[in-house]
Amino acid sequence: MKKQNLKAWLYLLPALAFLAVFMIYPLADVVVYSLEEGYNSASQTFRGVGLYNFSYVLRDPYFLAAVRNTFLLVIVTVPVSTGLALLISLALNSVKALKNVFQTVYFLPYVTNTLAVGLVFMILFKKTAYSEGLVNLLINWFGGPSVDFIDGPYWAKMLVMCIYTVWVVMPFKVLILTGALASVNPEYYKAARVDGASKGRIFRRITLPMISPMIFYLVITGFIGAFKAYSDEVALFGTDLNAAGMNTIVGYVYDMLYGNSGGYPSYASAAALILFAIVFTITCVNLLISRKSAVV
Amino acid sequence: MKIVLEHLTKRYPNRNRKIREEVVAVDDFTFEIPDGTLIGLLGPSGCGKSTTLNLISGLEAPTAGRIFFGDTDVTSLPPEKRGVGLVFQNYALYPHMTVLENIMFPLGNLKGDARLSRDEMKRRALEAAKLVQIDNLLERRPSEMSGGQQQRVAIARALVKKPGVLLLDEPLSNLDARLRLQTREEIRRIQRETGITTVFVTHDQEEAMSISDLIVVMKKGVLNQISKPQAVYDDPVNLFVATFLGTPPINVFDGEVRSGVLHLGDDAVLTVPGVRDGAVKVGVRPEGFVPDPEGALHCGLDRVEVMGRDTSIVFRHGGLTAETGRAIVDASDAVGLEGGEVRFSLKPQKTHLFDPDTEARIYPDGAGKAGER
Numbered sequence: 001m002k003k004q005n006l007k008a009w010l011y012l013l014p015a016l017a018f019l020a021v022f023m024i025y026p027l028a029d030v031v032v033y034s035l036e037e038g039y040n041s042a043s044q045t046f047r048g049v050g051l052y053n054f055s056y057v058l059r060d061p062y063f064l065a066a067v068r069n070t071f072l073l074v075i076v077t078v079p080v081s082t083g084l085a086l087l088i089s090l091a092l093n094s095v096k097a098l099k100n101v102f103q104t105v106y107f108l109p110y111v112t113n114t115l116a117v118g119l120v121f122m123i124l125f126k127k128t129a130y131s132e133g134l135v136n137l138l139i140n141w142f143g144g145p146s147v148d149f150i151d152g153p154y155w156a157k158m159l160v161m162c163i164y165t166v167w168v169v170m171p172f173k174v175l176i177l178t179g180a181l182a183s184v185n186p187e188y189y190k191a192a193r194v195d196g197a198s199k200g201r202i203f204r205r206i207t208l209p210m211i212s213p214m215i216f217y218l219v220i221t222g223f224i225g226a227f228k229a230y231s232d233e234v235a236l237f238g239t240d241l242n243a244a245g246m247n248t249i250v251g252y253v254y255d256m257l258y259g260n261s262g263g264y265p266s267y268a269s270a271a272a273l274i275l276f277a278i279v280f281t282i283t284c285v286n287l288l289i290s291r292k293s294a295v296v
Numbered sequence: 297m298k299i300v301l302e303h304l305t306k307r308y309p310n311r312n313r314k315i316r317e318e319v320v321a322v323d324d325f326t327f328e329i330p331d332g333t334l335i336g337l338l339g340p341s342g343c344g345k346s347t348t349l350n351l352i353s354g355l356e357a358p359t360a361g362r363i364f365f366g367d368t369d370v371t372s373l374p375p376e377k378r379g380v381g382l383v384f385q386n387y388a389l390y391p392h393m394t395v396l397e398n399i400m401f402p403l404g405n406l407k408g409d410a411r412l413s414r415d416e417m418k419r420r421a422l423e424a425a426k427l428v429q430i431d432n433l434l435e436r437r438p439s440e441m442s443g444g445q446q447q448r449v450a451i452a453r454a455l456v457k458k459p460g461v462l463l464l465d466e467p468l469s470n471l472d473a474r475l476r477l478q479t480r481e482e483i484r485r486i487q488r489e490t491g492i493t494t495v496f497v498t499h500d501q502e503e504a505m506s507i508s509d510l511i512v513v514m515k516k517g518v519l520n521q522i523s524k525p526q527a528v529y530d531d532p533v534n535l536f537v538a539t540f541l542g543t544p545p546i547n548v549f550d551g552e553v554r555s556g557v558l559h560l561g562d563d564a565v566l567t568v569p570g571v572r573d574g575a576v577k578v579g580v581r582p583e584g585f586v587p588d589p590e591g592a593l594h595c596g597l598d599r600v601e602v603m604g605r606d607t608s609i610v611f612r613h614g615g616l617t618a619e620t621g622r623a624i625v626d627a628s629d630a631v632g633l634e635g636g637e638v639r640f641s642l643k644p645q646k647t648h649l650f651d652p653d654t655e656a657r658i659y660p661d662g663a664g665k666a667g668e669r
Contacts, residue, residue, distance in 0.1 A: 187388040190355055195402035195457070196376030205401070209392040 034269035041265055053270035062242050063271060066252040072158060073165060073248070074226040081166040082218055085173035090203075092174070093181045103178065110171035117168065118235025125149035125160050150237065157237070157246055164232055169225060173218050180214035181207070216290035220283060227279050230254065249275045297366045297460035297493050299329040299352065304361035306347050321347040323517040325361070329510070334487045334494045336504035339514035340540070345497045348514075349463050352495060354378050365460060376405070378461075381454030381492075385466040387446045389438040395449050396434040399424055402457045424452040427486060444475045451486060462487070464496035468503055480507050501541045505529065513537050530645070535655035538579045538648055547621040549613070550652075551578040558649070560615040565592045565642050568649065570661035577650040578615075584646025585609070585623035587630060591639035595621070600633055611638055 033039065034054070038047035057063050092102055109117065124134045127148050136146040147153070149160045184207060192202045208215075230250040233241055241247035242255065249271060255261055256268035304325040307318040321344040329335050337345040350356040352363060354375035362371045370378050389398050399421040403412055412420070425431040428448035438446055447467065454462055467483060468476045484507045487494045498504050504511050505525040513520045513528060513536075521533045532538035538546050551560045553573050558566045560578065585593075587609070595611035598620050602608075607630035609623045623640065649658040 185388065187384050187386065188390060191382065191384060191388040191453075192401075194353055194355065194375045194380060194382045195453075196405040197401070198405065198407075201405065205393075205404075206390060209390075 030269045030272055033265050034273050036266055039264075039266040041263060046266075053266045054274070057267055057270045057274065060267075062247060062255075063249075063252050065242075065245060066247040066249050069158070069161075069246060070227060070229065070248045073161060073229055074223060076162045077165040077169065077226055078219060078222040080162070081169050081173060082215065082222060084166065085170050085177055085218070086215070088170070088174050089177035089181055092178050106174045107171045109168055110175070114168065114231050115235050117164075118232070121160065121164055121236060122150070127151075151244075154245060157244065160236060161233065161246060164236060165226065165229065168232060169222065173222070176214055176218060177211065180211040184210045213290075216286070220286045220290070223282055223286060224279055227275065227282075249278075298331040299461060299493060299495070300364040301325045301327055301329075301348075301352075302362045302364070304348070304351060304363065305359050306344070306351060306356065307359045320344075320517045322351065322358075323519075325519050327512065327519065327522050329493060329495065331493055332491045333509040334484065334496070334507060335510040335512060336508035337495060337497045337512050337514060338501055338504040338540070339499065341499055342516075343514045344517040345499075345514050346465055349382075349465055349495060349497050352461070353380050353382050353463050355382075379457070379459045380461045380463055381451075381457065381459040383447075383450045383454050383462070383464045383467055385469060387438075387450040387470075389446055389449055389453070391438050393437070394434065395425070395430065395436050395438070395441075396421055398438070398449055399452045399456050402453060406457075420456055421452075424456040427455065427489065428452045428482075442475075443471050444479055447471065447479060448482070451483070455486075455490065455492070460493065462490075462492045462494040464494065466497055466499070468498070468500070476503070483507060502543060505541070513540065515540075532579075532648060533657050535577055535579065535650040538650070542581065544582050544608070544622045544624070546579040546581050546648075547623075548617045549578040549580065549615040550617060551576050551615060551649075553649075558647075560593060561613065563593050566644060566647060568660040571649060571658055575652050576658060577617075577652050577655065579648045579650065580621075580642060581646040582608075582622050582624040584643045585625065585640040586643065587623075587625055587633070588639055588641040591641040593640040593642060595638050595640065596636060597633065597638045600630065602627070609633065609638060 035049050035051070036046040037050050037052045040046070088106060092099060092106070095102065125136075126133050127136065127146065127150070132140065132146050133149065135149065140146060147156050149156045188206050188210070189202060192206055197205070228250050229248050233246050233248055233251060237244040237246045239259070241251045242261075247255070253268045253271045253275070256264045256271060304322055305320070306322040307320050310317060310319055323344075325348065337348055339345050347356065351358050354370070354373060354377075358371065362369055364370065365378065375382075390401065393401065396418070400417050403417040403420060406412060422431060422434075425434060428451050430445060430448045430452065433441065433445060433449075438449065441449070447470075451462075451464075464483070468479055471479055480503055483494075483496070496508075505528075508525055510522060511525050511528050512522045515536050521528055521537050523531070528537060529541050532541065535548070539548065549560045551558055552575050553559070553568060553571045554564075555573060556567055556569050556571065557564050558568045558571075558576070558578065593613070595613045598610040598612055600607060600609055605627060606624050607627045609625060609630065610620050611623065612620055649660065650656065651658055
């Protein structure tokens with residue numbers, strides 16, 4: 001028995017070693033950094049130990065703007081993308097002709113490079129000396145004034161950001177939900193039809209509860225993914241997100257480490273831990289809710 | 297409510313697209329199911345019995361023909377307007393609802409004047425649950441119940457709207473042997489108590505025989521025989537019906553009629569007046585053999601299986617289409633059987649003749665026809 005245990009640990013060793021070096025040590029290091037006040041990365045020295053880094057970050061207007069942007073993004077995109085994905089999946093599930101074509105079309109954004117997608121959005125939204133952008137052309141056509149979506153007012157930039165994020169995260173959700181819908185035993189629908197259930201009631205009382213585990217999964221991973229948004233912002237607004245007023249928490253962490261204003265690993269660590277605390281709390285809340293309403 | 301099927305036909309396009317010919321699942325069915333009876337649709341897998349059930353329920357539309365419930369033509373009505381209760385083979389209970397919610401689900405679908413108050417719905421659901429004796433399990437979920445209990449819930453859900461017709465698709469096939477016996481009696485009891493016209497589908501002839509008022513035997517979409525269980529057994533219209541019903545199965549011989557006498561191999565076993573000379577298929581029920589030292593049928597004795605009340609004699613004969621045949625005789629008649637040979641005389645009413653090509657029944661003079669009973 002003991003010998004077997006030893007063997008098991010031996011087999012686990014490579015994986016454990018990797019985990020320790022690349023996961024556990026950096027995590028511990030982040031905590032250590034976040035507590036070292038006045039850390040200087042050149043001389044590897046620090047003044048003292050305390051919570052100053054956290055209080056600095058929490059008072060930094062750039063960080064507060066990043067938190068606001070991130071929360072806005074999360075609150076708008078997670079429900080919108082999940083809801084839209086559900087609608088699209090339901091539609092996909094009920095069409096027969098060209099189903100595969102539609103499925104491929106909806107899945108394309110998933111395999112497309114973020115930066116390439118960013119370029120497409122530029123064409124759609126960016127105002128240049130030569131063009132107003134496709135969307136502005138549409139707005140003008142309907143008689144509205146042009147809006148500068150990339151360098152203009154905050155709401156316009158946020159709108160583009162949200163549309164972009166929804167568009168990027170949708171394919172995966174559609175994929176998962178079409179799978180979930182297809183796995184519902186058709187006999188349930190037949191039974192409901194014989195019993196005279198309306199389409200709406202079948203959806204509410206049968207379809208939705210049957211696929212609810214998948215919806216919760218998508219909401220939870222959607223929250224986590226949206227809180228970690230960064231590359232999409234860069235794709236749209238460039239690397240100087242603070243100037244654009246579109247920074248996110250992960251963007252703030254990156255800036256504190258490497259950006260023009262970088263070289264402050266302690267602030268970056270503190271911000272990263274705050275993000276961790278936020279994501280952790282929200283995921284716990286999500287799980288609690290899904291446990292309560294989860295069935296089967 | 298009586299159900300009338302008129303020239304009911306269902307054709308599907310072949311699954312293999314290269315084959316143009318359509319698959320005929322149900323071929324020109326015409327029969328009437330009297331009000332308040334329990335009828336069994338019996339046949340081997342793929343004979344179209346489930347399709348027939350789906351046509352009656354309205355889940356599938358017929359290619360041709362009409363369906364009447366009572367005097368109303370329901371052919372073009374959708375399932376929810378036909379007033380049928382349907383129990384699926386795997387019950388199709390909603391796993392996220394409790395038993396009570398499952399049973400109440402059909403009532404919640406009622407609209408307009410038919411709408412019920414929550415209390416009324418609960419009362420009706422409880423009534424249905426009491427009928428199938430699961431009123432103590434109302435708060436359970438389907439996953440917390442045995443197959444037999446789930447079956448009852450499915451029946452309660454099908455009955456709660458008080459439909460005119462109850463349809464059961466292979467209701468017993470997911471149950472173990474002991475539960476199957478118990479449940480089929482239960483289905484019979486529920487049917488008697490409610491007096492509802494019930495159609496159930498099965499491939500198990502014993503199941504169909506034991507509880508049905510009428511049996512409909514089908515093969516490859518064609519209706520072969522519709523009769524009372526005993527009549528189907530005693531008077532099969534063709535070789536298929538004869539071989540499909542009965543355990544142990546009927547013994548089939550290749551025989552020949554020569555000037556009114558039936559020969560099995562070299563043995564002249566029975567006089568069959570009025571039957572034309574020529575080859576015939578002969579089916580003899582296991583209980584149609586009488587051990588008789590003077591008997592005309594000479595068989596090789598393979599082995600004797602004692603079953604208590606009866607004795608089963610396994611024998612060989614040159615005319616048999618199978619390797620061995622089986623006779624079931626009273627234990628007292630089977631004493632002293634040993635050695636290489638056993639001789640039987642045949643009971644005429646247990647011996648059926650069939651045309652070797654069409655497999656249709658050949659009736660000697662003086663024997664009743666199934667259709668005339």
